[in-house]
Amino acid sequence: MFTTRPTLHGTFGMVSSTHWLASQSGMAVLENGGNAYDAAVSAGFVLHVVEPHLNGPAGEVPVLVAPADGEVRVLCGQGVAPAGATVAHYRSLGLSLIPGTGPLAAAVPGAFDAWMVLLRDYGTMPLSDVLKYAIDYAENGHPVMARVGDTVETVRGLYESEWTSSADIYLPDGASPRAGELFRNRALAATWRRLIAEATSAAGGADGCRTAQIEAARRVWREGFIAHALVAQAGRPTLDSSGERHTGTLSLADLAAWEATYERPATYDWNGWTLCKAGGWSQGPTLLQQLALLPPELPAYGSAEYVHLLIEGSKLAMADREAWYGDALAEGVPLDALLSDSYNAGRRALLTGEASYALRPGRPGGREPRLPSHVRAVAEVPRPCAPGLPAGIGEPTVAPDGTTRGDTCHLAAVDRWGNMVSATPSGGWLQSNPVVPELGFPLGTRLQMAWLEEGLANSLTPGRRPRTTLTPSVALRNGVPFLAFGSPGGDSQDQWQTHFFLTVALNAPARGPLDLQAAIDAPNWHQESFPSSFYPRATRPGSVTIESRMDEAVLQDLRQRGHDITLADAWSEGRLSAVARDPETGVLSAGANPRGMQGYATGR
Numbered sequence: 001m002f003t004t005r006p007t008l009h010g011t012f013g014m015v016s017s018t019h020w021l022a023s024q025s026g027m028a029v030l031e032n033g034g035n036a037y038d039a040a041v042s043a044g045f046v047l048h049v050v051e052p053h054l055n056g057p058a059g060e061v062p063v064l065v066a067p068a069d070g071e072v073r074v075l076c077g078q079g080v081a082p083a084g085a086t087v088a089h090y091r092s093l094g095l096s097l098i099p100g101t102g103p104l105a106a107a108v109p110g111a112f113d114a115w116m117v118l119l120r121d122y123g124t125m126p127l128s129d130v131l132k133y134a135i136d137y138a139e140n141g142h143p144v145m146a147r148v149g150d151t152v153e154t155v156r157g158l159y160e161s162e163w164t165s166s167a168d169i170y171l172p173d174g175a176s177p178r179a180g181e182l183f184r185n186r187a188l189a190a191t192w193r194r195l196i197a198e199a200t201s202a203a204g205g206a207d208g209c210r211t212a213q214i215e216a217a218r219r220v221w222r223e224g225f226i227a228h229a230l231v232a233q234a235g236r237p238t239l240d241s242s243g244e245r246h247t248g249t250l251s252l253a254d255l256a257a258w259e260a261t262y263e264r265p266a267t268y269d270w271n272g273w274t275l276c277k278a279g280g281w282s283q284g285p286t287l288l289q290q291l292a293l294l295p296p297e298l299p300a301y302g303s304a305e306y307v308h309l310l311i312e313g314s315k316l317a318m319a320d321r322e323a324w325y326g327d328a329l330a331e332g333v334p335l336d337a338l339l340s341d342s343y344n345a346g347r348r349a350l351l352t353g354e355a356s357y358a359l360r361p362g363r364p365g366g367r368e369p370r371l372p373s374h375v376r377a378v379a380e381v382p383r384p385c386a387p388g389l390p391a392g393i394g395e396p397t398v399a400p401d402g403t404t405r406g407d408t409c410h411l412a413a414v415d416r417w418g419n420m421v422s423a424t425p426s427g428g429w430l431q432s433n434p435v436v437p438e439l440g441f442p443l444g445t446r447l448q449m450a451w452l453e454e455g456l457a458n459s460l461t462p463g464r465r466p467r468t469t470l471t472p473s474v475a476l477r478n479g480v481p482f483l484a485f486g487s488p489g490g491d492s493q494d495q496w497q498t499h500f501f502l503t504v505a506l507n508a509p510a511r512g513p514l515d516l517q518a519a520i521d522a523p524n525w526h527q528e529s530f531p532s533s534f535y536p537r538a539t540r541p542g543s544v545t546i547e548s549r550m551d552e553a554v555l556q557d558l559r560q561r562g563h564d565i566t567l568a569d570a571w572s573e574g575r576l577s578a579v580a581r582d583p584e585t586g587v588l589s590a591g592a593n594p595r596g597m598q599g600y601a602t603g604r
Helices: 020-031 036-050 087-092 111-122 127-140 146-154 156-161 164-170 186-202 210-223 225-234 252-257 285-292 304-324 341-348 376-380 490-506 516-521 552-560
Strands: 008-010 013-017 061-066 073-077 261-263 266-270 273-277 411-415 420-423 473-477 480-486 525-527 543-547 564-568 577-581 588-592 600-603
Touching: 008 013, 008 600, 013 020, 013 036, 013 577, 013 588, 020 036, 020 127, 020 411, 020 600, 036 061, 036 111, 036 127, 036 186, 036 411, 036 420, 061 111, 061 273, 061 473, 061 480, 073 111, 111 127, 111 210, 127 186, 127 210, 146 156, 156 164, 186 210, 186 225, 210 225, 210 252, 225 252, 266 285, 273 285, 273 490, 285 304, 285 341, 285 490, 304 490, 304 525, 304 552, 411 480, 411 577, 411 588, 420 473, 420 480, 473 490, 480 490, 490 516, 490 525, 516 577, 516 588, 543 552, 552 564, 577 600
Parallel strands: 543 564
Antiparallel strands: 008 588, 013 411, 013 600, 061 073, 061 420, 073 261, 266 273, 273 473, 411 420, 473 480, 480 577, 525 543, 577 588, 588 600
């Protein structure tokens, strides 16, 4: 199989992420005696600096923790809806959807606390040691990517007329960041320096307990100067994507009450592998459902029949996501039923040789699915697609219609002891909310994924998580962590990850390390026959976007099956980062996405 670069192999440690500076910072931590979790935290904070259009400290991050000598755990860094974020409140403002930008869309920030809990419980290094790389890049500058400046240009008018605190950082002297020039965010560096100073003092000085310092930093975030600045920003009337100025609902009580927590992963066994994902408050189990839908005998890898099967399976899984996934209902998500053999045998019968244009959620346990009123018509769309339906706004961070949104990052790490971690930080994008002037970063907008309708699995509910698209993965062999991977890409993440995983698993050698880079580089695709998780919640029934380097015979066959094919750039679909460890040999592997020219793996 063709590869753009070699899969890395070694025995000491590997870090893969969506930006080379984050990967190398994580590797530096490993070289200085840290473990995979120290490296992940350090890389995560660097991603906040170098990819501010893709993630930030006030965003969110689900983390899969896979220690060499313990069980896989999900660390939930997805904050909840504030106490004042009720459906009635938003409806009283004349809204039918939660805006995609502005403080009304802000959940309780989750990323920072999740990183701190990971460092406290699994790391070994002091807070100052893991934050020093992010502080240096923010204070002294890093060569900025073209996409940061491109994103700033799309919101220039908003920055100059309304979000002036963002203009102060991202439009210094009226110019957006230019590719390759040193870009600084000294306000962010000052925030981390003050946080470390206050946490160190509270923990009894530089010689104080490492854990006490981390706990003190968490209190500063939740109750100290950072909390007060975040709440003050949420209370400022802000122009958002509704075209109106609104204040948010975030309060000091919301920040003080929430903390990142652990839970068991959702799992599914497939052909000797055990796949681990976050639960049904994320879209993670859609990957498990896609595997459960596969027949015992698969078509030839890469054939049109194979691609068609994966596309149609993802449609059924995403339809179930719309009806059943979320954190709002007391009875929870019926994952046991959704992953059961009997349920998937019935669903598999829907996978015909033709493309489906309908949204078809199932009836796990005999329960009737309920879809939001905003999208019920999608379930009835005939084939071919009815004219006039809105196109999905898709990736990257700014839609063709000018709607601003953000994407995501990913990082994965493995150390010489076999500890493994997979994390998908996102939210708090530079285009999501104005920069908090005292802090150097904006609030997030994850609440836009909840519905302003009572009684749904993903209804806006105070104290409950909005369903997230963020979905890191870990795969076990014989109960041992073997592979950690993930991808940015909003609703497409688990489509791309399913194809990646199957490429790895179906082409794995009988002996020897995995060729992760070949699986990352393989031509990829995504479909949008379901409501987008992002404002304005559009859909494109029957659509499939495929990289133009896909074999022409496969494309022609898919068209004949009725798929509405859009050819994308040759290198545009999928942004995987992955690491692996063979427990029999101890050989480590890593690969990273070449698309976008910024993702890299490093290791030895």
